Structures are given as C-alpha cells and as structure tokens.
Amino acid sequence: MGEPETEQSEMLRSKLIENKEGEEEEGESAEVSLKEKVWKETKKMWVVAGPAIFTRFSTFGITVISQAFIGHIGSTELAAYALVQTVLLRFANGILLGMASALETLCGQAYGAGQQHMLGIYLQRSWLVLIFTALFLTPVFLFASPLLKLLGQDQAIAEVGGVIGAWFVPVIFAFIVSFTCQMYLQAQSKNMIIAYLAAASLGLHVFLSWLLTVRFEFGLTGALCSTVLAYWVPNVGQLLFVFCGGCPETWKGFSWMAFRDLWPVVKLSLSSGAMLCLELWYNSILVLLTGNLKDAEVEIDAISICLNINGWEMMISLGFLAAASVRVSNELGRGSKKAAKFSVVMVVLTSLSIGSVLFLCFLFLRGNLAYIFTNNPEVVKAVARLSPFLAISILFNSVQPVLSGVAVGAGWQSIVAYVNIACYYIVGIPLGVLLGYFLHFQVTGIWIGMLVGTAVQTLVLIIITWTTDWDKQVILAQQRVRKWFLPETQRSNSHSELA
Structure with missing residues (x-):
C-alpha cells in the first residue's frame, strides 16, 4: 500500500509542477489575448x-x-x-x-x-x-x-x-x-x-x-x-x-x-451543512419575526410576495454559486492559482452585472410587482414600501452566494460557518428585532437589520477572498487529494470483491 501511495504522491507533485509551468506559459499568452x-x-x-x-x-x-x-x-x-x-x-x-x-x-x-x-x-x-x-x-x-x-x-x-x-x-x-x-x-x-x-x-x-x-x-x-x-x-x-x-x-x-x-467526509459535511443552513434559514426567520407584528396578515402577505420574487431570483445566484464552486475546485485541484483567481473574478462580475440590471428593474417597478399576486391595495402599498429593500437584497444576492461558492470550491466551509453565525445571528437578527419591535419600524426595521447582516457578511467574504494566499490554497487542495487518494488498481480490486 505504501509504495503505490508514494508513487501517486510523486505523480501529483510532478503534475503540480507541470501545471505551474503551463500557467507561466499561459500568463505570457494571456497578455496578448485577454479577450x-x-x-x-x-x-x-x-x-x-x-x-x-x-x-x-x-x-x-x-x-x-x-x-x-x-x-x-x-x-x-x-x-x-x-x-x-x-x-x-x-x-x-x-x-x-x-x-x-x-x-x-x-x-x-x-x-x-x-x-x-x-x-x-x-x-x-x-x-x-x-x-x-x-x-x-x-x-x-x-x-x-x-x-x-x-x-x-x-x-x-x-x-x-x-x-x-x-x-x-x-x-x-x-x-x-x-x-x-x-x-x-x-x-x-x-x-x-x-x-x-x-x-x-x-x-x-x-x-x-x-x-x-x-x-x-x-x-x-x-x-x-x-x-x-x-x-x-x-x-x-x-x-x-x-x-x-x-x-x-x-x-x-x-x-x-x-x-x-x-x-473526514462527515466532518467536512457537517461544516458544509452548518454554512449553508445558516444562510437558507435566514429568510425563514424574517417571516417568523414578521408574524408577531401589528397588522401581521398584511405584512406577512407583503413579505411573502417579496420573498417569493427574491426566491426566483435566488435561483440565478445559486446557479453561479455552483459555477464558482466547480471552477475554483477544478483549478485548485489542477494546481493553477491564476486560473482559480481569474474564475472568481469572472463569475462575480457576471453575476453582479445580472444582479445590477434586476436591481434597477425592481427598484423602479416597486408596487406594480404586487399586482401579479394580489389586488389588495393595502398589500400593494406594503410591497411598494418594501421594494427598495427587495432591490438591495437582489443586489447582495448577486455577490454573496457566489463568494459562498468560492468557499465551497476551496474547502473553507467551517470558516464561512463562523462568519455566518456572527453576521447573521449576532448582527443581523438582533438589529432587526431592535428596529422592528423596540423602535417600531415594523417589518421595514426587521428587513433593514437582515440586510445589514447580509452586507457585513458579504464584506467579510470579499476581504477573505481578496486576501487569500492562493498558492497555499493550491497546496491544501493537493494535500486533500493525496490524503484521500486511492490507487486505481486497488479501486478495481475492491470493485471486483464487491461484485
């Protein structure tokens, strides 16, 4: 078992060296043809x-x-x-x-x-x-x-x-x-x-x-x-x-x-689960908090319409999350830090461009969106009041999930889980409760608090991504591949025994 693993480790090291050499050659040609x-x-x-x-x-x-x-x-x-x-x-x-x-x-x-x-x-x-x-x-x-x-x-x-x-x-x-x-x-x-x-x-x-x-x-x-x-x-x-x-x-x-x-798979799965659960449950808490306000029926109808629209738009963001994860993980596994960094820039800019267009659309449409779901004038008025916050949420959605995808691709799930706890549950929700209940801003205050939490989380993820030592990330990815590597010959024998 030891010899094949050593051989494969050497193969991986030589592959990493080849990728670095290829990366240098790509760098020279990339300057000529950025398009x-x-x-x-x-x-x-x-x-x-x-x-x-x-x-x-x-x-x-x-x-x-x-x-x-x-x-x-x-x-x-x-x-x-x-x-x-x-x-x-x-x-x-x-x-x-x-x-x-x-x-x-x-x-x-x-x-x-x-x-x-x-x-x-x-x-x-x-x-x-x-x-x-x-x-x-x-x-x-x-x-x-x-x-x-x-x-x-x-x-x-x-x-x-x-x-x-x-x-x-x-x-x-x-x-x-x-x-x-x-x-x-x-x-x-x-x-x-x-x-x-x-x-x-x-x-x-x-x-x-x-x-x-x-x-x-x-x-x-x-x-x-x-x-x-x-x-x-x-x-x-x-x-x-x-x-x-x-x-x-x-x-x-x-x-x-x-x-x-x-x-090791269980540990990585648990940290991944904590990271995404804390994000996916964040909006659910917004609905629960809204249910205890005055005129809860109108407020819940309005917030549900906004979150339904936000949910559809979020599908686009989750698609770019997947793209960021795949591109970053592929390039780190290949040993190419420049390609990984370039992938991050391209996915973020593409998603942000689409998000900016949608931000402007929802900002100017305001209450007109509500007529798709209801004819109640009170609900329409409430949706119009919340539309700027919906537009800002959509803008944040165009960046924050993509950075989460970068974290998944690089294997930073445990770090982002701590970031989510701090930004969402120590900053965002308490601030929303303070503004919504104690300062009587109602659902507007709750959503402002949630947006502040998302903004802080996005800023922290940008800083983490910007200051990342990508050379180190390549090494960590290669170590992870080597640690759980199984020679193909042994893999085939195991399959034969099972069959």
Missing part, C-alpha cells in the same frame, strides 16, 4: 451555470405548481402544505444540501487533479453520510402533526400537516440522490443531462397534478403523489446516466472502499 481568455472562461462558467440555473428554476417550480393545485383543494390544505414546506421541508433541505456540498469540494478538486476514478468513491461516501442524516430527520416528518401543534399551530391545519409530512419522507430521500448526483456531474461539466431531466419532470408534474387532482379528483393524495414522482423521476434518470456508461472515467461501480475514511 480569448475571457471568452474561454465564460464558456466554462456557463457550461455549469446555465444548466444549474435552469434546474433550480425547475425544482422551485415543482413547489409552486404543487401549491397552486393544492390551493384549489381547500384553504386548510393550502395552509398546511405551505407550513410543512416552508418550515419542515426547508429545514431538511438546508441540512441535506449543506452536507452534500462537501461532495462539491472533493469531486471538483479530485477532477481538477486528474484523479477521476475517485469521484465515484466520494459519491458513494456522500450517499452513506446523507442516508444516515435523512434517517435522523425522518421522525420530524412522521410526527409533523404533534410537532406543529407544539409550535402553536391551528389543530385542523396541524392534522392535515401530519398527512403531508408523511408524504414528504420520500422527498427528503430524493434530495440525497438529487443533490449528490448534481454535484458529482457538475464537477465534470456534465450537468446538461440534469437540465433535460428537470424540464421533463416539471412537464410531467403539471400533467399528473391536473390528471390526479382535477380529472380523477384524488384531492390532496393526488397532488402529493405527483409531487413525489416529480422529485424522483429526474433522480432515476441521473442514476441510469451514471450507472449505464455516462461517466466511464469517474464511475467504476460500487466499492467497499466507500466505507473507508468516512469520518
């Missing part, structure tokens, strides 16, 4: 960002379509679905997505280092970690009814919520396959298949929702059955693509080696 360099990086970025954005729009659309059909079944069912989806499913989604992002770091850096056969092992290790996590989360959904009652919700809504919670158990296990396969395929820039499957799933969901709830009148059962299928259909397609030869260099079959070195 070509920008064009190449733009193409690499959009190969990941384009399908990632479309896939996230489609996934977000599943929730909207389900909510629309359930809304025609009854108000109690709609309230129960919104409650379970917003509180419980978002809670599980944040944990599983966060922990799955560890795979993004490992696969991206291993692929960049030329260790393609390791991606399949990392994928299997991530499955093991996330399956255990999902089993731990399952009781939250099986006992959704008493849990919602404990949180003070209406008894009728809580009872229906219990039924919906049980249907969502297959959904949280669908998240495991969905998140991990997306990150595994993104690291190889093979995520167009994910976009095709997401589009097919969305169309199927519309048809089945109509068929089961309107045509056959199965009610809530029909709508939830269609929802579960909408989440699982693309997963089956992704697994077939991986298992049936779509990734011959990275998938060599199931292996007992997936059970090795699980603890």
Whole structure:
C-alpha cells in the first residue's frame, strides 16, 4: 500500500509542477489575448451555470405548481402544505444540501487533479453520510402533526400537516440522490443531462397534478403523489446516466472502499451543512419575526410576495454559486492559482452585472410587482414600501452566494460557518428585532437589520477572498487529494470483491 501511495504522491507533485509551468506559459499568452481568455472562461462558467440555473428554476417550480393545485383543494390544505414546506421541508433541505456540498469540494478538486476514478468513491461516501442524516430527520416528518401543534399551530391545519409530512419522507430521500448526483456531474461539466431531466419532470408534474387532482379528483393524495414522482423521476434518470456508461472515467461501480475514511467526509459535511443552513434559514426567520407584528396578515402577505420574487431570483445566484464552486475546485485541484483567481473574478462580475440590471428593474417597478399576486391595495402599498429593500437584497444576492461558492470550491466551509453565525445571528437578527419591535419600524426595521447582516457578511467574504494566499490554497487542495487518494488498481480490486 505504501509504495503505490508514494508513487501517486510523486505523480501529483510532478503534475503540480507541470501545471505551474503551463500557467507561466499561459500568463505570457494571456497578455496578448485577454479577450480569448475571457471568452474561454465564460464558456466554462456557463457550461455549469446555465444548466444549474435552469434546474433550480425547475425544482422551485415543482413547489409552486404543487401549491397552486393544492390551493384549489381547500384553504386548510393550502395552509398546511405551505407550513410543512416552508418550515419542515426547508429545514431538511438546508441540512441535506449543506452536507452534500462537501461532495462539491472533493469531486471538483479530485477532477481538477486528474484523479477521476475517485469521484465515484466520494459519491458513494456522500450517499452513506446523507442516508444516515435523512434517517435522523425522518421522525420530524412522521410526527409533523404533534410537532406543529407544539409550535402553536391551528389543530385542523396541524392534522392535515401530519398527512403531508408523511408524504414528504420520500422527498427528503430524493434530495440525497438529487443533490449528490448534481454535484458529482457538475464537477465534470456534465450537468446538461440534469437540465433535460428537470424540464421533463416539471412537464410531467403539471400533467399528473391536473390528471390526479382535477380529472380523477384524488384531492390532496393526488397532488402529493405527483409531487413525489416529480422529485424522483429526474433522480432515476441521473442514476441510469451514471450507472449505464455516462461517466466511464469517474464511475467504476460500487466499492467497499466507500466505507473507508468516512469520518473526514462527515466532518467536512457537517461544516458544509452548518454554512449553508445558516444562510437558507435566514429568510425563514424574517417571516417568523414578521408574524408577531401589528397588522401581521398584511405584512406577512407583503413579505411573502417579496420573498417569493427574491426566491426566483435566488435561483440565478445559486446557479453561479455552483459555477464558482466547480471552477475554483477544478483549478485548485489542477494546481493553477491564476486560473482559480481569474474564475472568481469572472463569475462575480457576471453575476453582479445580472444582479445590477434586476436591481434597477425592481427598484423602479416597486408596487406594480404586487399586482401579479394580489389586488389588495393595502398589500400593494406594503410591497411598494418594501421594494427598495427587495432591490438591495437582489443586489447582495448577486455577490454573496457566489463568494459562498468560492468557499465551497476551496474547502473553507467551517470558516464561512463562523462568519455566518456572527453576521447573521449576532448582527443581523438582533438589529432587526431592535428596529422592528423596540423602535417600531415594523417589518421595514426587521428587513433593514437582515440586510445589514447580509452586507457585513458579504464584506467579510470579499476581504477573505481578496486576501487569500492562493498558492497555499493550491497546496491544501493537493494535500486533500493525496490524503484521500486511492490507487486505481486497488479501486478495481475492491470493485471486483464487491461484485
């Protein structure tokens, strides 16, 4: 075992030297043709960002379509679905997505280092970690009814919520396959298949929702059955693509080696989970705080409309998060610090350009946006008052998630988790409570506090990224690749034993 590892370590060192030499040559030619360099990086970025954005729009659309059909079944069912989806499913989604992002770091850096056969092992290790996590989360959904009652919700809504919670158990296990396969395929820039499957799933969901709830009148059962299928259909397609030869260099079959070195993966997954959960739950707290204000119904309607718009725009930002993570991890794994830095600049500038256009649009549209969702003049007025804060949130969203993607690509999850705790939960939320409740600025004060927290977090991430020693990051990435490296011959033997 020792000799092959030594040989592979030497190979990795020589590969790093070759990459540095190649980087110097690239530097000379890059000065001559900066346009070509920008064009190449733009193409690499959009190969990941384009399908990632479309896939996230489609996934977000599943929730909207389900909510629309359930809304025609009854108000109690709609309230129960919104409650379970917003509180419980978002809670599980944040944990599983966060922990799955560890795979993004490992696969991206291993692929960049030329260790393609390791991606399949990392994928299997991530499955093991996330399956255990999902089993731990399952009781939250099986006992959704008493849990919602404990949180003070209406008894009728809580009872229906219990039924919906049980249907969502297959959904949280669908998240495991969905998140991990997306990150595994993104690291190889093979995520167009994910976009095709997401589009097919969305169309199927519309048809089945109509068929089961309107045509056959199965009610809530029909709508939830269609929802579960909408989440699982693309997963089956992704697994077939991986298992049936779509990734011959990275998938060599199931292996007992997936059970090795699980603890380091668990630690990285936990820090990744903490980082993303703290971000994803931030807006949920905004809604909870708004519910205790005066005229809560109008304020919640207004804030929900703003957050719904913000949620759609956030899908674009999350697409660039994926692009930043893949490009940075690939280049660090390849040993190219200049390319990694250039990727950061290109992704941030592209996302910021799109965010700036949207910022101006939402700033000038103001209350007109609300007419898409409501005809209530009080809600429209409240949305118009909140529109500047929505526009600023969208501008921050164009930078902050991208920097989080850089952190995932470089493996800084634990550092960013501490930054999120300090900026969001020590600065943002307390300031929002102070302005909203004690100084009586209502929802405006709460949102100002949240924006200040986001602004501080964005500034800190910019400073961290700007002052990063990228030579050191290349070394750390190479060390991570070597630490968990498994020679391909041993990998093949392990696969044979399992078969």
